[in-house]
Amino acid sequence: MLAHLILKDGTCFNGFAPLGRGGGGEVVFTTAMAGYQEILTDPSFAGQMVCMTFPEQGVYGVHGDLDEAPRPWAAGLICRRLTLQPDHTRALGDLAGWLKRHRIPVITEVDTRALTHHLRDAGAQPGLVWTEADGSLAGGKAAAAQLADMSGQALAGEVSCRDRYELLTPGARFRVAVLDGGIKGSILRQLSAAGYDLEVFPWDAPASELTAPRFHGLFLSNGPGDPDALPGMRKEVEACIGRIPIFGICLGHQLLGLAFGGRTFKLKFGHRGANQPVLDLATRRIEITAQNHGFAVDDASLPPEVEVTHRHLSDNTVEGLAHRRLPVFSLQHHPEASPGPHDARGAFARFGRMMEAFHA
Template structure:
């Protein structure tokens, strides 16, 4: 990487570290939070996951773009990821399902890209120093000007309000067994698919819908979605969940798990560099089974804070012992930090949707 003659872009981190590459996709200057993902597949789902709003994702797998973009694999209608940072970009995909190259999608939605980056060195840097702000800019931008821009920039705290639907939206199943109201904080579409596949009609409501309005829809269960940012940035959702606890079964994933925990009085904190990938081992404390999970989060639930709540820990991450699942059986409420809908990722944890279904069935049978 010593020859920079063909490298027209660079990524500068807030501590001054610089990584040179070639621009692709949108070529605007962009300040983002730099994080990394270790998944070897699934760049389309990552690109379109609303949880990556305002983040620049470094892909650990070295080849990105080789299988193009398929219409059926998007996780949202309008991708909001800030940037994609890769070692090698392939703009000539070979895949019968592909409708267009990755770069075309990035240009359409204003997603900045930089390739030919030494991603191994960059990821080691993030692991050593933690997630941080970074500026993707021209290779000719003076270091002093770039560092000044990064220092003065403030990462936004309104990501959930920007990615959530602003209206009610219904998704019907074939069987119509159960009626689920899902609070959209940036929900992935595979969550909707996972619920409708199990006979649930899903009414997705905006992030700031009140508990009164949610209960007026007469749900059999309530789902709390994934989404971007700090869970403490959405006190409106936390307050709504407080008003929903104990009414019908509640299931939260990722940000929804954190929000559920905060509603019960637990605390959350930011991880050094987060968990993002498709092979994180999690132990189910109720069964002692190990699950390989898909993960994407910067925050975690504080284990000590659970002692002062009705929640019990149900899952832990075997890499760092962080909390991966909580439950209050009396209230039929539970959440997991990882992604059982797994797009992309393994299917080890799909049983959690069945647990949600079982609790809704019990509630209907006892009504």
């Protein structure tokens, strides 16, 4: 079925909707060459239609061990070509069939290079996959113009778990409370591999539960949406500071920045991909990281007792924070991912050393 990708600013890209389904969300791009299943199931992509800059998608099909969540959270997939017959001996099926089962819109045959250039120049923005069955192009443009921007959207409650649950590790050294704002399965696996028992709490859990005496540390997860639209979550995180060692990633990093008294702001087109260079200011070591975020912490707004520990080498934005006295640190990127070498995974061991020192 013929379709258009219509951006809020009125720009249109021709394409084809092989599943015959339209939809909408913030249109963003990722520079990852692979990992489409992990991307589509990452809760941090909730409310977003993802443009894959690599032209061919679905080559290795879908696999049972690649999901970051039990279901896809991305609002849609935008790509140049979609392989219908995957070439992998362990594939459980093809990407198109998987998307259809989960009712995820997809548009193919899009000039993804031109779309990426436009998003870089004009910024990430809402858009629609508008099929020929949805009506006239003029009607699609009118509908796209009314779409809500990502700023101000509180999405953590939509993707978080509903009830507390445990993940136990044989011989665990520490018990960690996890505040779930949209956590990825790979992050939970890395925390378990580091030797921690985990209790995962919904996004609106109070500080009194997160800092209960049985916990040695608190982990703040990744997640979607605007961190500034989560004042209740920020308030509870603020109440935890100084009471327990804290490690935050992505949304958790941004919430800590807000809890410290800082501000966050929306990036023009965000950082999304498996090849983002980050400088560790202490070691001067460059880490190649995986990232997925559209908001950043404003370092000029932070108090003197909070130091910037990492910088993004493309735009000098904040990639890591640490309190100068208290056992609290955070990273904007996703250290559990594997864009090549496991450059940033040492953060999980650092969390353990912090808990060990605090409880000595």
